[in-house]
Amino acid sequence: MSPRIGLDLQIILQAATQIADTEGIEAVTLASLAKKLKIRPPSLYNHVDGLHGLRKKLAIYGLEQLYNRLVQEAIGRSGDDAVRVLGKEYVAFARSHPGLYEATLLAPDPRDPEVQQAGSKIVDLAVRLMNAYGLEDEAAIHAVRGLRSILHGFASLEQRGGFGIPLDLDVSLSLLIDTFISGIDSMKQNGKLH
Amino acid sequence: MSPRIGLDLQIILQAATQIADTEGIEAVTLASLAKKLKIRPPSLYNHVDGLHGLRKKLAIYGLEQLYNRLVQEAIGRSGDDAVRVLGKEYVAFARSHPGLYEATLLAPDPRDPEVQQAGSKIVDLAVRLMNAYGLEDEAAIHAVRGLRSILHGFASLEQRGGFGIPLDLDVSLSLLIDTFISGIDSMKQNGKLH
DNA sequence: ATTATAAAACTAATGATGTTAGTTTTTGTT
DNA sequence: AACAAAAACTAACATCATTAGTTTTATAAT
Numbered sequence: 001m002s003p004r005i006g007l008d009l010q011i012i013l014q015a016a017t018q019i020a021d022t023e024g025i026e027a028v029t030l031a032s033l034a035k036k037l038k039i040r041p042p043s044l045y046n047h048v049d050g051l052h053g054l055r056k057k058l059a060i061y062g063l064e065q066l067y068n069r070l071v072q073e074a075i076g077r078s079g080d081d082a083v084r085v086l087g088k089e090y091v092a093f094a095r096s097h098p099g100l101y102e103a104t105l106l107a108p109d110p111r112d113p114e115v116q117q118a119g120s121k122i123v124d125l126a127v128r129l130m131n132a133y134g135l136e137d138e139a140a141i142h143a144v145r146g147l148r149s150i151l152h153g154f155a156s157l158e159q160r161g162g163f164g165i166p167l168d169l170d171v172s173l174s175l176l177i178d179t180f181i182s183g184i185d186s187m188k189q190n191g192k193l194h
Numbered sequence: 195m196s197p198r199i200g201l202d203l204q205i206i207l208q209a210a211t212q213i214a215d216t217e218g219i220e221a222v223t224l225a226s227l228a229k230k231l232k233i234r235p236p237s238l239y240n241h242v243d244g245l246h247g248l249r250k251k252l253a254i255y256g257l258e259q260l261y262n263r264l265v266q267e268a269i270g271r272s273g274d275d276a277v278r279v280l281g282k283e284y285v286a287f288a289r290s291h292p293g294l295y296e297a298t299l300l301a302p303d304p305r306d307p308e309v310q311q312a313g314s315k316i317v318d319l320a321v322r323l324m325n326a327y328g329l330e331d332e333a334a335i336h337a338v339r340g341l342r343s344i345l346h347g348f349a350s351l352e353q354r355g356g357f358g359i360p361l362d363l364d365v366s367l368s369l370l371i372d373t374f375i376s377g378i379d380s381m382k383q384n385g386k387l388h
Numbered sequence: 389a390t391t392a393t394a395a396a397a398c399t400a401a402t403g404a405t406g407t408t409a410g411t412t413t414t415t416g417t418t
Numbered sequence: 419a420a421c422a423a424a425a426a427c428t429a430a431c432a433t434c435a436t437t438a439g440t441t442t443t444a445t446a447a448t
Contacts, residue, residue, distance in 0.1 A: 196423085196424075197421090197422060198426090199424085199425090200424075201426095233425090233427090234426070236426080237426045237427070241425090
């Protein structure tokens with residue numbers, strides 16, 4: 001059932017990740033990837049459905065990596081502590097893998113079922129954390145959307161040099177997360193979340 | 195001083211915006227733009243420094259448009275009201291100009307002085323709003339970074355189909371902004387912001 | 389061991405794109 | 419009417435994604 005074993009998909013994605021992280025996601029082309037793997041560009045079509053297929057697989061790969069790192073930090077924690085750690089790790093991932101992180105949001109069709117599924121694992125993790133605040137169902141979803149917006153927005157702006165002023169970014173992030181947590185608290189007490 | 199008047203830069207950017215908003219920023223190529231303007235691709239080099247130059251100018255153009263819309267809404271308002279309206283308008287802009295909004299964060303070099311300057315007008319506007327909360331200097335900057343993260347993150351995720359679950363997005367946004375406002379309030383009273 | 393097979397990698401070719409160089413056209417100014 | 423400068427052009431090239439068809443090669447079956 002396997003008359004010839006050539007390149008492994010994992011190796012391809014690792015090579016693509018390396019290019020993305022060092023030269024930016026735009027530098028990930030079939031040509032550059034083939035060169036790095038020492039094969040000819042058309043050969044990549046045996047493993048990946050063109051550039052679009054590569055982007056999609058890279059997006060899923062990135063989401064899985066991100067999920068793994070988040071889970072590592074989340075286990076054994078709950079409440080404020082868990083949210084703080086999750087937030088820091090999310091941003092840390094984007095910092096350590098700038099290109100791969102970009103790729104997670106650059107899939108040709110973000111609504112693709114496989115991409116959605118990879119993303120939903122992260123969402124589910126966040127939902128469980130929110131449950132610790134007594135947020136259930138719709139309230140939990142709104143809260144998770146908020147947290148994701150915060151973390152993605154921060155990571156994305158930081159990556160794109162959006163924060164021009166030289167003021168400690170880690171402080172900004174910590175304050176932002178704490179502000180969010182405080183806000184959730186207030187909103188709950190005011191009955192705006194339940 | 196002007197032996198021949200050809201295309202106007204404004205017209206070029208408007209055409210590019212149209213392509214970006216209808217077909218996505220990736221569809222904005224010198225070829226497609228030239229076709230829309232009924233000229234040959236090399237002619238664009240008389241107005242724009244290649245594809246990179248176009249992207250940069252489009253980014254600045256988008257930031258200016260965004261700023262104009264935000265100012266319109268911010269005038270005559272302050273405090274919670276101003277922040278809520280600003281947030282809604284920010285997201286509304288991204289929705290009405292998905293491609294142009296993308297372009298604002300896709301400049302070849304985000305640290306380019308001209309791009310930074312266009313962005314800093316928006317930041318300054320937000321800083322002034324934050325001053326109404328009694329947040330000055332560093333505290334104001336942290337708060338603005340937070341608000342930008344929230345709004346960009348939300349707009350970006352929404353655009354990329356990141357919110358898969360069918361639950362009213364406007365509600366999520368309103369709750370998020372209110373959560374942020376509440377959080378700022380609590381943090382101030384706890385002395386973590388000053 | 390030999391052979392068949394299926395996957396992987398290849399060569400060759402095509403179309404689209406960005407870009408440069410050099411030429412022609414156009415139009416406001418002198 | 420002549421000039422000059424900007425705009426638009428043609429021609430050409432390099433790079434890239436992609437398709438079609440061929441060759442190689444390692445495994446599986448004989």
